Amino acid sequence: MAKGDSQDLERQRRLRRRNWAMLAVLAALFVLFYLMTVVQFGTGSAAS
Amino acid sequence: MTSPTSDPWNAAGLEASPLAPDVSDFIALLKPRVMSLVVFTGLTGMVMAPGELHPILAFVAILCIAVGAGASGAINMWYDADIDAIMERTKDRPIPAGRMPASQALTFGVILAVGSVAIMGLATNLVAAGLLALTIAFYVFVYTMFLKRRTSQNIVIGGAAGAFPPMIGWAAVSGDVTVGGILLFALIFFWTPPHFWALSLVKAKEYARAGVPMLPVVAGEPATRRQIVLYSVILAPLGVLPAVLEFASPAYGVAAGILGLVFLGLAIRLALRPTPRLAMGLFGYSILYLFLLFAWMLAERVVGAWA
Numbered sequence: 541m542a543k544g545d546s547q548d549l550e551r552q553r554r555l556r557r558r559n560w561a562m563l564a565v566l567a568a569l570f571v572l573f574y575l576m577t578v579v580q581f582g583t584g585s586a587a588s
Numbered sequence: 589m590t591s592p593t594s595d596p597w598n599a600a601g602l603e604a605s606p607l608a609p610d611v612s613d614f615i616a617l618l619k620p621r622v623m624s625l626v627v628f629t630g631l632t633g634m635v636m637a638p639g640e641l642h643p644i645l646a647f648v649a650i651l652c653i654a655v656g657a658g659a660s661g662a663i664n665m666w667y668d669a670d671i672d673a674i675m676e677r678t679k680d681r682p683i684p685a686g687r688m689p690a691s692q693a694l695t696f697g698v699i700l701a702v703g704s705v706a707i708m709g710l711a712t713n714l715v716a717a718g719l720l721a722l723t724i725a726f727y728v729f730v731y732t733m734f735l736k737r738r739t740s741q742n743i744v745i746g747g748a749a750g751a752f753p754p755m756i757g758w759a760a761v762s763g764d765v766t767v768g769g770i771l772l773f774a775l776i777f778f779w780t781p782p783h784f785w786a787l788s789l790v791k792a793k794e795y796a797r798a799g800v801p802m803l804p805v806v807a808g809e810p811a812t813r814r815q816i817v818l819y820s821v822i823l824a825p826l827g828v829l830p831a832v833l834e835f836a837s838p839a840y841g842v843a844a845g846i847l848g849l850v851f852l853g854l855a856i857r858l859a860l861r862p863t864p865r866l867a868m869g870l871f872g873y874s875i876l877y878l879f880l881l882f883a884w885m886l887a888e889r890v891v892g893a894w895a
Contacts, residue, residue, distance in 0.1 A: 554608045561611045572648060576711050579642045 609688035616682055617665055617693055618658030618700075626657040626753045632882045633754030633772050635889045636835060637761035645711050649760040652708035653753050655700050656720045660727040660749070662697030666690050667732050671798040677791065708760070716760040723752040737799065740806040743788075747780030748773075754882075768835050778823045779878050782816045782855060786871040789813070790864045813859040816870070820855040824848030827881055840884050847877050 630653040634646060641649070665672065665681055673684035682688040701724045709717030731746030751773045758769035785803055788795060789812055792804040804812040827848045831841025854873055858866045 551608050554610050557611050558608065558614075561614075572651075572707075575644050576648060579644050 609682060609692065613682040613687050614696060617662040617688075617696060618655075619661035619665075620658075622661060622750075623654045623657050626750075627654050628879070629772070629776060629882055630654075630753040630757040632886045633757030633769060634761050635757075635886055636754075636768055636772070637758040638768075639761045639763070641712065641761045646760070648711040649708060649716065649757065652704040652711070652720060653756055656704040656708070656724050657753070659697045659700035659704060660724050662693050662700065663728045664732045666694040666697060667728075668736075669693075671737075671800060674798040675791075675794045677794065708756075712760040713763045715763055715765065716756050719752060719756045719759055719765070723749055723756065726752070738801065740801050740803045742801070743784045743803070744781050747777055747784075750780055751776035767833065768830075771829055771833065771835065775823075775826055775881065776878070778819055778826055779874065782819045782823065782851075783871065783874040783878075785812050785816050786858070786867050786874060789858075789862075789867040790871075809862060813855075813862060817852070817855045817859050820848075820852045824852050827877075830885060836885050837888055840888060843884060844881055847880060851877050 627650055630650055634641070634649065665683055668678075669681075669683040669690055672678035672681050678684065683690050683693055705717050705721045705724070708720050727746070727749035731742065731749055735742040735746050754772035754776070755765060755769040758772065759765055762769075788802040789804050789809055792802065792809070795802040796805045803815060807815075824845070825848070827844040828841050830836040831838055831844065836844075851870075851873065854866070854870045858870050
């Protein structure tokens with residue numbers, strides 16, 4: 541396999557891993573905001 | 589991909605590899621070891637503070653402190669890429685090693701900084717969010733961009749950035765800054781210079797090569813060792829103060845007194861018999877010292893809450 545091809549493959553692999561990581565971070569943020577909202581509305585006061 | 593050399597944000601002019609940076613490179617930008625210390629001290633501040641915070645909001649606050657610290661680290665790595673490339677300890681970081689374009693690190697750091705402050709404000713209160721913003725700004729603008737390359741007092745004044753996390757944790761719970769939070773801040777503030785100067789005594793040549801005016805480079809090693817003793821004299825009684833002000837038990841006070849005297853003893857021994865081994869010994873002990881003080885205070889509160 542040519543060096544350029546293996547570099548392309550490695551680049552694709554890294555981008556795919558980064559996309560999955562980004563998806564995981566966004567999902568975690570979604571859950572975090574949901575829980576924050578539930579807690580703050582649940583206690584009847586925005587934290588201050 | 590933009591050519592790194594034509595990138596106006598690539599201050600150091602370093603070339604990046606055509607390969608995309610890996611997830612591990614983004615994690616490295618956050619300086620995970622610094623993050624773990626910040627999480628620990630921030631958590632202590634939070635537990636020590638009067639008041640209550642819902643566990644989920646407390647978790648979010650700690651996460652924001654950690655991410656804010658990581659963001660500072662990423663922006664620091666963007667700005668310092670040129671000197672990181674010279675020093676042995678830092679030359680394998682993502683930017684100097686060519687695994688990441690400098691502008692990508694900057695963008696990553698800025699997004700995390702803004703995000704962590706905004707979420708801290710939403711989850712807790714504006715005092716904690718303001719302190720977190722101040723900490724990030726202090727580390728980036730005051731320490732990294734202004735002090736680090738200009739003065740041998742870089743560690744002394746810049747150390748404030750590392751001392752803020754327990755105060756932020758305190759403010760997240762109590763909504764204000766009171767004497768307890770300031771005391772935890774002071775402990776880390778006066779601990780930082782002897783801790784870093786002990787290391788810089790061993791790494792003085794590397795700092796000199798990179799043009800960073802650390803105290804041993806500018807004032808010499810004997811003056812640095814004297815300064816270490818001086819700061820240890822201030823630090824030892826300061827460690828006992830939480831017991832005196834009744835934030836911690838008398839048992840903590842006794843332990844902190846003994847640990848402080850050992851710190852001072854090691855500093856004096858280094859001043860009298862300067863060897864790299866003793867300098868690294870003091871550096872290692874300083875980490876243990878801070879960990880034990882904070883862990884003791886944390887444990888007392890946690891055990892007290894359950895008792």
